[in-house]
Amino acid sequence: AQSVAQPEDQVNVAEGNPLTVKCTYSVSGNPYLFWYVQYPNRGLQFLLKYITGDNLVKGSYGFEAEFNKSQTSFHLKKPSALVSDSALYFCAVRVRNTDKLIFGTGTRLQVFP
Amino acid sequence: DTGVSQDPRHKITKRGQNVTFRCDPISEHNRLYWYRQTLGQGPEFLTYFQNEAQLEKSRLLSDRFSAERPKGSFSTLEIQRTEQGDSAMYLCASDSLSGNTIYFGEGSWLTVV
Numbered sequence: 001a002q003s004v005a006q007p008e009d010q011v012n013v014a015e016g017n018p019l020t021v022k023c024t025y026s027v028s029g030n031p032y033l034f035w036y037v038q039y040p041n042r043g044l045q046f047l048l049k050y051i052t053g054d055n056l057v058k059g060s061y062g063f064e065a066e067f068n069k070s071q072t073s074f075h076l077k078k079p080s081a082l083v084s085d086s087a088l089y090f091c092a093v094r095v096r097n098t099d100k101l102i103f104g105t106g107t108r109l110q111v112f113p
Numbered sequence: 114d115t116g117v118s119q120d121p122r123h124k125i126t127k128r129g130q131n132v133t134f135r136c137d138p139i140s141e142h143n144r145l146y147w148y149r150q151t152l153g154q155g156p157e158f159l160t161y162f163q164n165e166a167q168l169e170k171s172r173l174l175s176d177r178f179s180a181e182r183p184k185g186s187f188s189t190l191e192i193q194r195t196e197q198g199d200s201a202m203y204l205c206a207s208d209s210l211s212g213n214t215i216y217f218g219e220g221s222w223l224t225v226v
Contacts, residue, residue, distance in 0.1 A: 004155075032213055034214070034215075036217070041222070042219055042220070043117075043119075043204055043217045043218050043219040043220045044156070044204065044206075044217040045217075046214055046215075046216060046217075049213070049214060051213055090155050090156070092155075094213070094215075099144065099146075099161055099163075099168070099169070100146065100158045100161060100169070101156075101158070101215055102158070103155030103156050103157075104155055105153075105154060105155050106153075106154070106155050
């Protein structure tokens with residue numbers, strides 16, 4: 001069965017410091033991997049995705065993520081956090097030749113001034 | 114591109130009443146998805162349409178839930194005889210057959226009292 005794990009319920013980081021939000025996955029085939037962000041009482045906004053090619057993908061708002069096949073991970077990173085980055089972040093996997101996303105439980109990112 | 118549109122954004126209903134949510138996908142997106150998200154959880158897949166055909170339904174979708182996409186454009190999700198456990202945010206999303214990124218709407222919050 002396909003699954004996604006986000007091991008941290010919350011990540012706290014000071015503004016200006018680098019941030020990492022962790023994600024690991026378990027799928028039977030080659031995955032498509034996604035990060036979405038959710039602000040309070042809002043829907044999900046697409047941040048970035050890995051489909052194929054370069055393991056380091058860049059996305060919106062200065063975020064990037066690194067695909068690591070051997071560790072089955074897809075961690076979200078940003079070199080310098082902003083207070084406005086504070087939100088709920090979801091990792092998701094989409095198995096090729098299927099049609100739906102499977103989400104992790106989410107990680108709340110809190111950036112302190 | 115106006116994005117995925119959902120209506121209403123908020124609905125409070127008494128237990129036992131029926132409710133209906135509407136979703137307008139991004140134009141020319143032929144795949145449409147419904148997800149449900151409860152507090153502290155990641156979105157869970159409910160059902161999916163390709164054009165007007167409903168291709169998959171989750172076992173989460175009890176017989177009180179019905180979804181339609183009659184002309185392959187907008188979709189409705191109806192919940193009959195609502196229960197307090199139905200309180201959640203219902204998210205609609207869409208993508209195209211040739212694409213690989215699913216875009217979400219702002220969600221419809223349901224509170225059953």
